[in-house]
Each structure stands twice: as structure tokens, then as C-alpha cells.
Amino acid sequence: MAAEPLTTEGAEASPAHSDHSEPFTLRIRRYDPESGDAPYWVEHTIELEPHRSVLEGILQAKGRFDGSIGIRCSCKAAICGSCGVRINGQPGLACHTHLDKAKRTSKDGVIEIEPMGNMPVIKDLIVDMDAVHWKKVQRVTPWLINKEPIPEREYIVDRESMVDVTQTMACIQCGACVSDCLAMEVDPLFIGPAALAKSYRFVGDPRDAQQYERLKDLAEDPHGIYDCTHCFKCIEACPKGVAPMNQIMRLRRRAGTDYHIVDRNNGERHEAAFVQLIKNYGLLWEAELLPRSYGGPSWFGKFHPAAGQELLSSLPVITKSVLRRKVTPMGALKPHKIPAEDLKQVKEIYETVEGRDQRLEFNLYISGTDENNDGPVSERVEATGDANAEDNA
Amino acid sequence: MKVAYWPGCVSRGFTPELHGSMAKIAPMLDIELVELDRACCSGAGVIAEHNQELADTLNARTFALAQQVEGADLMMNICSTCQGAQGECQERLDASAEYRGHVNETLAKYNLEYRAGLANKNFLWVLVEEFGLDNLRERVQRPLTNLKVGPFYGCYIVRPTDRLGIDDENPRDTYLGLVIEALGGTVIDYAGSHKCCGFPIITMNKEASLKQAGRHLGDAVDADADCLVTPCPLCHLNLDLQQPLAERTVGRELNMPVLHLPQLVGLALGVDPKDLGLSRHVVKPTAVVDWSTSVVAGVGAGDGAGW
Ligand code: SF4
Ligand code: SF4
Ligand code: FES
Numbered sequence: 063m064a065a066e067p068l069t070t071e072g073a074e075a076s077p078a079h080s081d082h083s084e085p086f087t088l089r090i091r092r093y094d095p096e097s098g099d100a101p102y103w104v105e106h107t108i109e110l111e112p113h114r115s116v117l118e119g120i121l122q123a124k125g126r127f128d129g130s131i132g133i134r135c136s137c138k139a140a141i142c143g144s145c146g147v148r149i150n151g152q153p154g155l156a157c158h159t160h161l162d163k164a165k166r167t168s169k170d171g172v173i174e175i176e177p178m179g180n181m182p183v184i185k186d187l188i189v190d191m192d193a194v195h196w197k198k199v200q201r202v203t204p205w206l207i208n209k210e211p212i213p214e215r216e217y218i219v220d221r222e223s224m225v226d227v228t229q230t231m232a233c234i235q236c237g238a239c240v241s242d243c244l245a246m247e248v249d250p251l252f253i254g255p256a257a258l259a260k261s262y263r264f265v266g267d268p269r270d271a272q273q274y275e276r277l278k279d280l281a282e283d284p285h286g287i288y289d290c291t292h293c294f295k296c297i298e299a300c301p302k303g304v305a306p307m308n309q310i311m312r313l314r315r316r317a318g319t320d321y322h323i324v325d326r327n328n329g330e331r332h333e334a335a336f337v338q339l340i341k342n343y344g345l346l347w348e349a350e351l352l353p354r355s356y357g358g359p360s361w362f363g364k365f366h367p368a369a370g371q372e373l374l375s376s377l378p379v380i381t382k383s384v385l386r387r388k389v390t391p392m393g394a395l396k397p398h399k400i401p402a403e404d405l406k407q408v409k410e411i412y413e414t415v416e417g418r419d420q421r422l423e424f425n426l427y428i429s430g431t432d433e434n435n436d437g438p439v440s441e442r443v444e445a446t447g448d449a450n451a452e453d454n455a
Numbered sequence: 456m457k458v459a460y461w462p463g464c465v466s467r468g469f470t471p472e473l474h475g476s477m478a479k480i481a482p483m484l485d486i487e488l489v490e491l492d493r494a495c496c497s498g499a500g501v502i503a504e505h506n507q508e509l510a511d512t513l514n515a516r517t518f519a520l521a522q523q524v525e526g527a528d529l530m531m532n533i534c535s536t537c538q539g540a541q542g543e544c545q546e547r548l549d550a551s552a553e554y555r556g557h558v559n560e561t562l563a564k565y566n567l568e569y570r571a572g573l574a575n576k577n578f579l580w581v582l583v584e585e586f587g588l589d590n591l592r593e594r595v596q597r598p599l600t601n602l603k604v605g606p607f608y609g610c611y612i613v614r615p616t617d618r619l620g621i622d623d624e625n626p627r628d629t630y631l632g633l634v635i636e637a638l639g640g641t642v643i644d645y646a647g648s649h650k651c652c653g654f655p656i657i658t659m660n661k662e663a664s665l666k667q668a669g670r671h672l673g674d675a676v677d678a679d680a681d682c683l684v685t686p687c688p689l690c691h692l693n694l695d696l697q698q699p700l701a702e703r704t705v706g707r708e709l710n711m712p713v714l715h716l717p718q719l720v721g722l723a724l725g726v727d728p729k730d731l732g733l734s735r736h737v738v739k740p741t742a743v744v745d746w747s748t749s750v751v752a753g754v755g756a757g758d759g760a761g762w
Contacts, residue, residue, distance in 0.1 A: 149601075291610075292500055337505045346499070
């Protein structure tokens with residue numbers, strides 16, 4: 063995608079960073095479960111400079127109109143992670159969202175503030191982080207399990223492997239990603255984005271002694287790494303660029319490709335079948351993907367009991383679609399292929415890339431783009447310890 | 456305009472009516488499709504999950520093939536998932552000359568090279584940004600009057616916003632609504648429009664997957680939609696093909712037709728529903744064609760005509 067040109071603020075808009083206070087109306091969701099009353103909305107108009115934060119707006123409303131509004135905050139500087147809320151339906155830090163921007167993204171000019179989702183409300187904008195977020199973080203053993211014997215002095219770790227986990231270390235435990243996770247919305251038992259990102263913090267750390275055990279546990283859990291629907295919500299929500307979904311994909315990569323953990327959720331089998339089908343045919347052959355995902359990548363796999371069961375439970379769907387000629391027998395049973403010459407290229411690319419000693423991973427969070435970096439690329443890549451090199455330990 | 460056209464796998468496999476309807480309406484919108492039939496699957500995020508460099512190299516190959524199409528203005532896809540999966544690879548390739556050089560080294564053997572900055576747009580974006588809504592309005596032969604359509608985008612085309620170039624100037628996460636309106640239909644606002652259809656975990660956690668599909672379909676039913684429209688064939692699989700199972704999972708009748716974007720456009724352009732493959736869906740789109748008596752008869756007849 064070409065870079066968007068930088069646009070200047072429209073002339074009719076108020077000058078950027080105005081020092082003059084302006085009125086902003088906040089619509090706050092109030093709810094006190096202990097009162098027995100249903101949730102309700104209140105509107106308060108506050109006056110502040112446009113570049114001040116939504117949190118300051120809430121605090122002014124609390125000070126001027128109603129001291130009983132519940133909001134949690136501490137640092138007011140996007141560090142402590144306590145002020146997570148939903149602003150106009152989007153999760154974020156109240157102290158890190160400007161009033162003018164919040165007004166621009168509102169539906170009707172009124173800034174709508176709600177508590178975060180996927181967690182029970184304690185009061186108004188305060189949710190129970192212990193009940194969901196912290197419980198899930200504890201679930202992944204969020205500490206280093208030392209390799210034995212413990213060295214007399216410090217562990218020596220190469221720079222690359224620490225660079226690899228820095229992104230997950232940026233997490234401030236605000237819960238914004240948990241608030242918006244679409245898998246958790248339908249499966250509250252899903253371990254979720256924040257805890258899994260935290261897990262990669264240790265799985266990616268060469269000093270940890272139980273990477274395999276951690277991965278095995280997360281892969282076998284029916285609500286573990288293979289429960290993420292790849293919806294990008296957590297990436298979009300996170301105010302710190304942690305990109306939890308990317309960390310979950312790295313966990314899968316480690317579990318499946320490095321440790322060959324064949325899990326009971328068909329996660330590894332699905333991935334292996336998909337990757338293999340593209341190598342064989344260049345295009346996805348869906349009729350084969352399903353049985354192979356359940357039964358493993360061989361023709362006999364189709365008679366694996368799990369595959370049989372799955373086909374049976376899909377039967378009404380399949381017969382119906384064949385009846386409607388959605389899937390013509392020919393279309394479904396014959397793989398669609400790309401020309402032989404091209405298929406050969408694809409296979410060679412597979413062999414070249416998969417034949418490398420190390421898997422290369424270009425992480426933009428660490429390396430940045432050419433445009434945002436001064437000096438020659440080679441220097442920069444060296445300076446960041448070449449994040450491409452992933453530790454395969 | 457001439458485009459290097461990437462139809463994707465699913466549009467030629469499980470949802471052939473998507474590829475077919477696109478081919479039908481392209482000439483009516485002055486779009487010349489040059490199919491990238493030598494390219495391979497975008498990997499749908501799964502190859503990247505397995506090995507990032509592999510996905511980047513395979514897609515760089517596709518981009519290089521697109522750049523070889525003489526006179527093409529851009530590359531166009533008809534699949535949200537391809538848009539997202541290819542966009543993710545492209546972001547990395549465009550970010551660093553060094554990394555791009557490394558990937559191009561693998562392609563050099565085939566005389567292929569990806570040069571940074573290819574424009575790869577979903578049909579939805581092409582429709583709004585290249586063809587234009589005014590133009591579209593002018594071509595409408597049979598306005599979708601009284602048809603209440605719920606947009607369903609698919610995750611890969613709405614998130615992450617910065618990679619997809621969604622901003623105040625290009626509010627791409629609102630385009631489906633704009634297109635529905637331009638075609639004369641009514642946009643239905645419901646909770647699930649920008650959520651996940653559940654397809655990526657259908658083989659891993661079937662219940663959660665079907666709950667997602669069922670919930671969004673149910674929300675659309677409650678919001679009184681006649682049908683949904685989606686630019687993503689994978690969403691179509693979970694929302695249409697799996698709908699009978701989703702109904703069972705959420706314990707309610709849904710009966711919500713789901714149209715591919717080119718089908719909805721084609722209806723308004725006056726194409727016969729049968730020629731758009733509307734009879735091939737699992738959920739019969741009877742509600743969709745009720746609005747015009749002239750087309751009801753053609754739907755569901757299934758006389759074997761078509762591509
Ligand atoms: S990408 Fe996965 S972890 Fe992140 S919000 Fe979506 S389902 Fe949850
Ligand atoms: S990953 Fe990001 S959004 Fe999630 S808790 Fe950490 S800082 Fe907050
Ligand atoms: S108050 Fe600390 S992050 Fe907002």
C-alpha cells in the first residue's frame with residue numbers, strides 16, 4: 063500500500079493544540095451490580111482543552127457533577143494500565159485518548175464511555191480484572207522456570223533472543239485486548255491474547271527450562287493457542303504495539319514446526335495439511351483439507367475415527383450443498399492446480415525456504431521500516447541485532 | 456480499467472459462484488480482468504503461521520507476476536482473506552529493501568522480481584475508489600429498493616487499520632454500506648458487521664466457530680435484515696454453507712441468505728440471478744428476490760445453466 067500523504071488539518075477546524083477550553087459532552091455508562099438496578103447512561107458536559115485526555119474529562123465530571131462515578135486510574139501517562147475503558151465502542155486507555163479525537167470518532171458528537179468487555183463490571187467503568195485477566199495470566203505460569211544448574215553469576219543470553227521477546231515485554235496489562243477478543247466473546251474459557259502474549263515472553267526466552275511443556279500445555283488445551291480466530295482485534299486494541307495475535311502465531315509456529323506437538327484440537331494437523339496441499343497443488347483443495355485436518359496428511363487419514371465422525375456431523379451440510387450444485391462432484395473431488403511449470407517453482411520455493419538452517423522472521427515492531435530509519439539498512443539491522451534470526455532452541 | 460486479477464482458491468473451489476459472478480459483472484463496470492492463473496494460494500495466514508518467509512516469498516512471486524501484466528493499473532482480489540494475508544506479506548516486503556532483496560534472491564531464478572509499492576485492492580475498494588459510487592449509481596438498472604442488506608466485512612479487510620490504509624480519507628471499513636446505498640438498498644446496522652465469522656477455527660473449536668457465525672446471523676435477523684453481503688468467500692462458507700449447523704449450535708432458526716459482493720452488484724446491474732449463481736447457495740435467497748417479481752422465477756430453478 064502506498065504511503066498516505068500527510069494532510070494538514072482542515073482550515074475550518076479549530077487550531078491544533080488550542081489552549082482554549084471547549085465543551086465536550088461525555089455519555090457514561092453507569093452500573094452498580096450491588097444496587098440491583100439496571101445499567102443506565104448519564105451525560106455530562108465538561109470544559110477542557112481539546113488535546114486533554116478523556117480521563118481528565120471523566121475526572122472533571124466526577125469532581126464537578128457526581129463524585130460517585132467509578133473509574134480506576136493512577137499514572138495518567140499510559141504506563142500503569144489501570145484506565146482501560148471503551149470509548150465509542152473501541153477499547154483503549156482513557157488517559158491516552160485525546161478529547162478532540164474521541165469526539166471525531168463518536169457517532170453523534172457525544173463521547174461514549176463504557177467499561178471494557180469480556181469482564182464483569184464491579185462498578186461503572188471499573189471491571190473485575192482479577193476474575194478474568196489476571197486469572198488467565200496466572201494460567202500460563204508467568205515467570206521464568208530456571209534451567210538447572212543455575213549459574214553462579216548471571217545467565218549469558220545473546221542479544222537476538224532477547225530482542226525477539228521485547229515486543230511482549232511492552233505489555234502494561236491494561237486488558238484492552240481481552241476486552242475486545244472475539245474468540246473470548248463466544249468462549250470465555252479461551253486463555254486469551256494478553257496471557258498468551260505473556261506466555262511467549264517465556265517460550266521465547268532461551269533461559270527457560272520448560273518451553274516444550276509450556277507449548278504442549280497450550281496446544282493441548284481446547285481453549286489454548288488453537289482457539290484464536292485470527293481476528294486482529296487484539297492487535298488493533300493494544301495501546302503498546304504488543305500485537306498479541308502475532309505472538310500466538312509464533313507460539314503455534316514453535317509448537318507445530320519446532321516441537322511437532324500433535325494436539326487434540328487438530329491445530330497442528332490443520333496447519334500441516336494446509337501447507338502441504340499448497341505445496342502439492344499450488345491452490346487450496348478444500349475437499350481434502352477437512353478430512354486431512356482431522357485425520358492427518360495421508361489418504362488413510364480419512365478413515366481416522368475423528369475424520370469419520372467429522373464427516374458424519376457435516377453430512378447435512380455437504381449433501382445440501384451438493385444438491386444445490388454448490389460443490390459439483392467434479393469441482394470438489396478434483397484438485398484445482400496451477401500449470402506444471404509454476405507448480406515446480408512453488409515446490410522449489412518451499413524447498414529453498416524450508417531448507418534453511420534457521421527460520422527467518424522479519425519483525426516490523428523491532429526493525430521498523432526503511433522510511434522511519436536513518437542510515438543504511440545494513441547498519442540498522444545490525445544495530446537491532448537482526449531480529450530476523452529466530453532462536454530455534 | 457485493466458487489473459491483474461487474483462480470484463483466490465475458494466472462489467474457484469467451494470464458492471465458484473463468486474468467481475463466476477465477478478466475471479459476469481466485470482465488463483459491465485469496464486473492468487478488464489487478466490487472471491493471475493500462474494499464482495499460488497495466498498496462504499490465508501496459515502502458511503505465514505507456519506513459516507513467515509515462505510508466505511512472503513510465495514506472495515512476492517504473485518506480486519511480481521502481477522507487475523508483469525502489461526498495462527494493468529493495479530492488482531485486484533475478491534477475497535478479504537487474500538487481501539489481508541497478501542497485505543501482511545507486502546507490508547514486510549515494502550518495509551525493508553534488504554529483506555525484499557533477500558526474498559527476491561529466491562525468485563531471481565525464475566526471472567521474477569517484486570518491486571515495492573504494488574497497489575493490491577479488493578474489489579470493494581476498486582468499486583469505491585477507482586470506479587466510483589456516482590458511476591455505480593448511473594449503471595444501476597434494477598435498484599435494490601426495499602432490500603435490507605447487512606454488511607459483513609470479514610476481519611482481514613478491516614483490521615489492522617493502519618496496514619489496510621483505513622483512515623478518515625479512505626474509510627474502507629464503511630465501504631460496504633456506501634455500495635449498498637449506491638445500489639439503492641437499505642443498510643442494516645447490526646452488531647456483527649465487523650466481527651469474525653469463525654471460519655479460522657472451524658476445524659479446531661467447532662462449537663466456538665459456529666457460535667460466532669450463529670450469533671452474527673442471529674443479530675442480523677433481529678435487526679430485520681433480508682440478507683447479508685460479504686466480500687469474503689471464507690466468511691461465506693461459515694455463514695452460508697455452515698448455517699444449518701450454526702442454527703443447531705445457537706438453537707434458533709436463522710434462514711439468512713448471504714450474498715457475495717459481486718452478486719449483489721450484479722443484481723442491481725440487472726443480471727439474471729441464475730447467472731449470478733444465486734441458486735447455488737445453501738440458504739436460498741428467496742427473501743432477496745422477493746422485491747422484484749421479474750426475478751423470482753429464475754431463482755432456485757437450477758436448470759443447470761451457468762458457467
Ligand atoms: S486475534 Fe485471537 S487472541 Fe486476538 S482478539 Fe482475535 S481471537 Fe482474540
Ligand atoms: S497486550 Fe496490549 S492491550 Fe493487551 S494487556 Fe498488554 S498492553 Fe494491554
Ligand atoms: S492511568 Fe495509567 S495507563 Fe491510564
